[in-house]
Amino acid sequence: AQRVTQPEKLLSVFKGAPVELKCNYSYSGSPELFWYVQYSRQRLQLLLRHISRESIKGFTADLNKGETSFHLKKPFAQEEDSAMYYCALPRGAMDTGRRALTFGSGTRLQVQP
């Protein structure tokens, strides 16, 4: 069964410090992974998807199939990065649009001034 694990419930760093939010997955096949972010009082929104290999708001994430990881990184955290971050994996083998997501338990990032 597929699974997404985010081992840290809370990550607290100071402004300007590097950030790494961990995500490990178990999936039989070629995975497609996402990071979603939920700012306070806002809806869940897409931050990154691994197939696009882009940097959004300074965040990057690299899929490491050997370690089955998709850690989210940012070299210098900003206060506005404080939010809840979820790693997610589409379920099943159908086209992405027809598949629901399996979410990790989420990590709350707190960036202190």
Place this chain on the structure above:
Amino acid sequence: GAVVSQHPSRVICKSGTSVKIECRSLDFQATTMFWYRQFPKKSLMLMATSNEGSKATYEQGVEKDKFLINHASLTLSTLTVTSAHPEDSSFYICSAVPGGRGPQHFGDGTRLSIL
């Protein structure tokens, strides 16, 4: 960008009441929508997949007679929590994929509180 609207955002009602939650795709058509449930400090858990013009697909352990889903049009799915009880209190979130491809877009969620 693509917008998913969810209504109402907050419901407080007595035990035994049935509650309907609407999920609308405002600027795109969605043959498939998803309903999730999120308990406090927990992750989102898929409840069911709503399919336009056909029956919803429920996840194991989710009572289909308790959580009625109707996807009557390409822009609207509704979730009705029938005879709600305090244990049904939760945060319910819907999502849809514009054009059936790409990432999911989420509604704002509905916080349901059953007294």
